[in-house]
Amino acid sequence: MNRTASHRITICTSCKDVSTGRRPGAELIQALRAGLAEARDGLGSDFSVGGAACMAGCTRPCTVGFHGVSKASYLFGDIGAAGSGDDVADLVAFARQYALLSDGWCSSVDRPGKLRRTTLARIPATLFAAPAGEEVQP
């Protein structure tokens, strides 16, 4: 029986590796799909992995986004080409962690490997809004 993926990972397919001029996004998608599928805990069926043309992190190629319903979203940069096994391993480790976080929120020191220092954005799932006429408290 197929489970419906409840999380999504988006990889930029336009980012260009500075040293080679190649666009590694498509290879990275395949490598990450394989890494998730190899995980023994069913991680592969909980994540869909796809591409996007650009996620506005162009100066930090490759960029990778994590999304989940009612969860914080993340954008990571400086993710290496598919041959960078450590980067794929870090993304798989973060996927495992992210799947278990009810709101997706974690601090940088809790993220695996290089994802501790390559987070470009963490966007909360909940919008804090005040009723009309009231100020939003910090």
Ligand code: FES
């Ligand atoms: S080209 Fe990859 S984020 Fe813009």
